[in-house]
Amino acid sequence: xxxxxxxxxxxxxxxxxxxxxxxxxxxxxxxxxxxxxxxxxxxxxxxxxxxxxxxxxxxxxxxxxxxxxxxxxxxxxxxxxxxxxxxxxxxxxxxxxxxxxxxxxxxxxxxxxxxxxxxxxxxxxxxxxxxxxxxxxxxxxxxxxxxxxxxxxxxxxxxxxxxxxxxxxxxxxxxxxxxxxxxxxxxxxxxxxxxxxxxxxxxxxxxxxxxxxxxxxxxxxxxxxxxxxxxxxxxxxxxxxxxxxxxxxxxxxxxxxxxxxxxxxxxxxxxxxxxxxxxxxxxxxxx
Amino acid sequence: xxxxxxxxxxxxxxxxxxxxxxxxxxxxxxxxxxxxxxxxxxxxxxxxxxxxxxxxxxxxxxxxxxxxxxxxxxxxxxxxxxxxxxxxxxxxxxxxxxxxxxxxxxxxxxxxxxxxxxxxxxxxxxxxxxxxxxxxxxxxxxxxxxxxxxxxxxxxxxxxxxxxxxxxxxxxxxxxxxxxxxxxxxxxxxxxxxxxxxxxxxxxxxxxxxxxxxxxxxxxxxxxxxxxxxxxxxxxxxxxxxxxxxxxxxxxxxxxxxxxxxxxxxxxxxxxxxxxxxxxxxxxxxxxxxxxxxxxxxxxxxxxxxxxxxxxxxxxxxxxxxxxxxxxxxxxxxxxxxxxxxxxxxxxxxxxxxxxxxxxxxxxxxxxxxxxxxxxxxxxxxxxxxxxxxxxxxxxxxxxxxxxxxxxxxxxxxxxxxxxxxxxxxxxxxxxxxxxxxxxxxxxxxxxxxxxxxxxxxxxxxxxxxxxxxxxxxxxxxxxxxxxxxxxxxxxxxxxxxxxxxxxxxxxxxxxxxxxxxxxxxxxxxxxxxxxxxxxxxxxxxxxxxxxxxxxxxxxxxxxxxxxxxxxxxxxxxxxxxxxxxxxxxxxx
Numbered sequence: 001x002x003x004x005x006x007x008x009x010x011x012x013x014x015x016x017x018x019x020x021x022x023x024x025x026x027x028x029x030x031x032x033x034x035x036x037x038x039x040x041x042x043x044x045x046x047x048x049x050x051x052x053x054x055x056x057x058x059x060x061x062x063x064x065x066x067x068x069x070x071x072x073x074x075x076x077x078x079x080x081x082x083x084x085x086x087x088x089x090x091x092x093x094x095x096x097x098x099x100x101x102x103x104x105x106x107x108x109x110x111x112x113x114x115x116x117x118x119x120x121x122x123x124x125x126x127x128x129x130x131x132x133x134x135x136x137x138x139x140x141x142x143x144x145x146x147x148x149x150x151x152x153x154x155x156x157x158x159x160x161x162x163x164x165x166x167x168x169x170x171x172x173x174x175x176x177x178x179x180x181x182x183x184x185x186x187x188x189x190x191x192x193x194x195x196x197x198x199x200x201x202x203x204x205x206x207x208x209x210x211x212x213x214x215x216x217x218x219x220x221x222x223x224x225x226x227x228x229x230x231x232x233x234x235x236x237x238x239x240x241x242x243x244x245x246x247x248x249x250x251x252x253x254x255x256x257x258x259x260x261x262x263x264x265x266x267x268x269x270x271x272x273x274x275x276x277x278x279x280x281x282x283x284x285x286x287x
Numbered sequence: 288x289x290x291x292x293x294x295x296x297x298x299x300x301x302x303x304x305x306x307x308x309x310x311x312x313x314x315x316x317x318x319x320x321x322x323x324x325x326x327x328x329x330x331x332x333x334x335x336x337x338x339x340x341x342x343x344x345x346x347x348x349x350x351x352x353x354x355x356x357x358x359x360x361x362x363x364x365x366x367x368x369x370x371x372x373x374x375x376x377x378x379x380x381x382x383x384x385x386x387x388x389x390x391x392x393x394x395x396x397x398x399x400x401x402x403x404x405x406x407x408x409x410x411x412x413x414x415x416x417x418x419x420x421x422x423x424x425x426x427x428x429x430x431x432x433x434x435x436x437x438x439x440x441x442x443x444x445x446x447x448x449x450x451x452x453x454x455x456x457x458x459x460x461x462x463x464x465x466x467x468x469x470x471x472x473x474x475x476x477x478x479x480x481x482x483x484x485x486x487x488x489x490x491x492x493x494x495x496x497x498x499x500x501x502x503x504x505x506x507x508x509x510x511x512x513x514x515x516x517x518x519x520x521x522x523x524x525x526x527x528x529x530x531x532x533x534x535x536x537x538x539x540x541x542x543x544x545x546x547x548x549x550x551x552x553x554x555x556x557x558x559x560x561x562x563x564x565x566x567x568x569x570x571x572x573x574x575x576x577x578x579x580x581x582x583x584x585x586x587x588x589x590x591x592x593x594x595x596x597x598x599x600x601x602x603x604x605x606x607x608x609x610x611x612x613x614x615x616x617x618x619x620x621x622x623x624x625x626x627x628x629x630x631x632x633x634x635x636x637x638x639x640x641x642x643x644x645x646x647x648x649x650x651x652x653x654x655x656x657x658x659x660x661x662x663x664x665x666x667x668x669x670x671x672x673x674x675x676x677x678x679x680x681x682x683x684x685x686x687x688x689x690x691x692x693x694x695x696x697x698x699x700x701x702x703x704x705x706x707x708x709x710x711x712x713x714x715x716x717x718x719x720x721x722x723x724x725x726x727x728x729x730x731x732x733x734x735x736x737x738x739x740x741x742x743x744x745x746x747x748x749x750x751x752x753x754x755x756x757x758x759x760x761x762x763x764x765x766x767x768x769x770x771x772x773x774x775x776x777x778x779x780x781x782x783x784x785x786x787x788x789x790x791x792x793x794x795x796x797x798x799x800x801x802x803x804x805x806x807x808x809x810x811x812x813x814x815x816x817x818x819x820x821x822x823x824x825x826x827x828x829x830x831x832x833x834x835x836x837x838x839x840x841x842x843x844x845x846x847x848x849x850x851x852x853x854x855x856x857x858x859x860x861x862x863x864x865x866x867x868x869x870x871x872x873x874x875x876x
Contacts, residue, residue, distance in 0.1 A: 013691075014729060042716045043710075043711065043712065043713045043714065043715060043716045044710070044711055045716075046550075046551070046710050047718075048547070058718045058720070059718060059720075059729055059730060062716055063716050064550075064710035064711075064715070064716050064717065064718075065716075065717070065718035065719070066546075066547070066550055066577060066718070066719050066720070067718060067719070067720035067721065067722065068543065068546075068570075068573055068720075068721060069543065069569055069570050069573050069721060071539075072539060072540065072543040072569075072570065074540075075507075075535065075539070075540040075541075075543035075544045075547065076543045076544070076546055076547035076550070077547060078533070078544050078547060079505065079507065079543065079544035079545060079546060079547025079548035079549070079550070079551065079555070080547040080548065080550055080551045080710070081547075081551075082505065082531055082533065082544075082548060083504070083505050083547070083548035083549075083551035083552065083553035083555070084551040084552065084553075084710060084711060086711060087551065087710050087711060104536055104537065104539075104540075105536065105539075105540050107536075108535075108536040108540070262531060264531055266529050267552070267711070268504040268505055268529065268530065268531075268548065268551065268552065268553035268554075269551060269552025269553060269709045269710075269711070271502040271504075271553075271554055271673060271675060272502055272673065273673055274668075274669070274671050274672065274673060275499075275500040275501075275502075275668035275669070275671035276499065276500075276502060276528045276529075278527065278528070279499060279500050279528075279668040279671075280668050282496050282499060282500075282524065282666075283486060283496070283663050283666045283668070284486075284663075286486035286487055286488045286492070286663075287316075287317070287442075287484075287486055287487075287663075
């Protein structure tokens with residue numbers, strides 16, 4: 001079946017309402033291509049979407065999906081994947097969803113290393129609420145709620161992931177369609193939590209972190225010959241505040257995903273018709 | 288009540304009070320006696336005082352009483368804390384060689400037995416067995432056959448090797464023999480044994496066992512008193528049945544993990560207490576609008592805010608009924624006894640899956656941490672029925688496709704319940720969302736679709752009201768003029784309070800808060816209606832008044848301590864015959 005799947009099979013017939021030129025179009029196309037290229041099927045794929053412009057992605061893609069509560073997409077994805085390890089689980093959200101309201105979940109999802117992919121559409125702005133600063137906005141970024149700049153250092157999501165013990169850290173640019181899809185593909189194939197921060201520009205409310213800005217400043221790590229298994233090199237890249245990088249920055253080749261550590265390989269959707277065999281032993285324990 | 292015996296061991300937190308109490312409770316249970324336990328955690332006096340109390344009888348008991356017959360006091364404070372419960376004839380076992388007990392004098396009328404617990408324990412092989420020496424002494428005082436204690440010690444220490452078990456047996460005998468030799472008195476206590484078979488468990492454990500019996504394989508939770516035991520019970524056990532327990536980073540995550548697992552098709556549950564429910568409230572609406580079957584357990588404790596974490600209250604009812612913005616269709620089920628914690632958990636899973644809604648299972652501290660004897664016949668695993676509702680497989684999908692061949696997870700059906708395709712089902716791919724949506728699960732702001740979906744979700748509740756059995760539990764005299772109504776855990780003390788009353792009482796215990804049985808007729812038939820609950824404002828009484836359009840009398844208790852049968856009987860009496868000038872609303876000490 002998988003050989004017949006084309007990336008358009010992951011597209012729903014609902015037309016996106018994103019602004020023309022929004023980075024999320026490219027981000028989504030890459031996700032669909034990567035899912036198809038890695039042999040997944042819409043009926044065996046589960047997309048969890050957060051809240052915000054990015055959260056609409058579940059509607060525009062075709063698969064099993066849940067569009068949940070703001071910031072809680074990762075816990076939902078965790079539950080889905082542990083309950084049915086056969087499903088391909090992809091969680092998608094924005095920088096507000098992942099690094100602000102859901103920051104606590106991000107850290108712990110990284111630690112757990114559940115075998116799923118986390119795509120963050122990072123536009124460094126709150127778009128759906130019409131332009132307030134986000135956790136990744138620059139310190140001097142002026143918005144309706146930061147007239148003099150945020151006066152705070154932006155969150156470095158890659159460093160956050162690194163500090164939490166991530167086994168796969170990558171970054172891509174939604175406009176570089178080929179590389180973006182390749183990077184998502186590598187995240188899908190990673191045994192564990194595949195984290196990709198995607199630069200996904202907001203053309204309406206962010207006139208600083210634009211397509212031109214990323215095009216001019218991005219360094220492609222593949223071209224640089226970066227070795228993602230080199231811890232020290234990865235740390236240097238992640239902590240380098242002067243440049244923007246694209247590529248797989250860090251990968252632990254010995255990563256053992258949560259399900260494997262806990263011996264979870266059954267589909268929990270299979271529920272017996274009555275109490276499970278051996279349930280009476282539970283009563284005997286209380287004698 | 289004949290053969291009603293009350294025992295306690297108390298000391299500092301860290302003295303092994305809980306495990307010692309549990310060993311004695313188990314011994315009594317194995318001797319065929321009913322056991323009802325309670326725990327004093329904190330105190331009226333500040334400090335680390337803790338006590339494990341056991342009420343035991345050869346007859347059924349469902350509550351605690353204000354009485355203590357034998358007390359093992361490891362500290363002076365233990366005695367001070369229980370002065371009101373002690374009476375003429377009470378026996379206090381203490382260790383006069385312990386520094387702080389050197390000058391101990393038993394309160395007037397009680398008998399103090401000075402037993403060198405630590406010295407005898409060392410003789411048996413280690414100081415750590417001090418409490419077991421005291422248990423041996425208690426056996427002698429109550430003429431309770433020590434063999435039952437042996438059997439309990441075997442259960443507790445069997446895993447640590449035969450020599451440990453043997454040392455403990457020796458320690459118990461040293462305690463027994465010391466009392467026998469030094470105090471030859473008859474203390475007037477005689478604990479009979481029976482041939483009855485009982486198991487001993489608490490409400491949290493019963494909920495956990497009920498979940499496994501119901502086929503639950505996924506539990507996500509965050510530790511919180513007094514719900515933690517549900518999680519610790521399931522950990523290691525649910526795995527044997529192909530399940531998994533995950534400790535989330537907070538309750539926001541726990542309920543969303545549980546929701547995710549339920550979307551994937553697992554029977555899924557989370558449990559918490561009030562403060563955790565506050566956080567989880569965020570997700571109630573999503574569970575309801577995405578039509579996800581989920582069991583959410585609230586083991587209530589005293590609120591608001593951090594309140595009194597180790598104290599009893601039935602204060603979360605309004606939050607469970609109304610919590611969450613917008614209107615959230617849901618069920619609220621309140622088990623009334625430890626055994627019912629098991630049955631109602633199974634029922635909650637079936638309700639959740641049949642109607643694809645959140646189901647709140649609301650217990651409280653008095654059920655959760657009370658070890659109680661139950662006949663093992665109550666837990667008949669062969670009688671468990673699983674109803675997964677309208678799950679459709681690949682061959683059934685076709686029936687639920689729209690004209691363009693798309694699956695309709697929120698199809699507008701007569702009973703309000705839509706087909707459910709579990710992920711992996713070919714042809715069933717669909718999205719669900721917290722946004723208002725059409726039959727396909729896609730966002731809509733169309734007024735017609737909005738009305739259709741609101742009514743469809745509401746219709747599920749109406750269908751359940753019609754299809755399911757919401758009959759309350761009834762006790763006493765159905766013809767009596769006085770009707771007492773309670774919900775949840777208050778059944779035990781209320782049922783037993785009836786035995787203390789001279790007047791006939793009809794007692795209705797309600798395990799279903801929403802939907803709930805219509806009690807209007809019973810209320811019309813009665814001259815006096817009293818609603819009893821552990822909260823200050825009478826949240827359930829408000830519902831009853833609303834349903835029946837009458838005013839009822841209320842007995843409310845909000846001091847953090849569960850109702851005691853004798854105390855409640857006195858309050859019912861006073862409510863029926865109020866002293867001049869007193870209010871009908873009586874608040875217990």
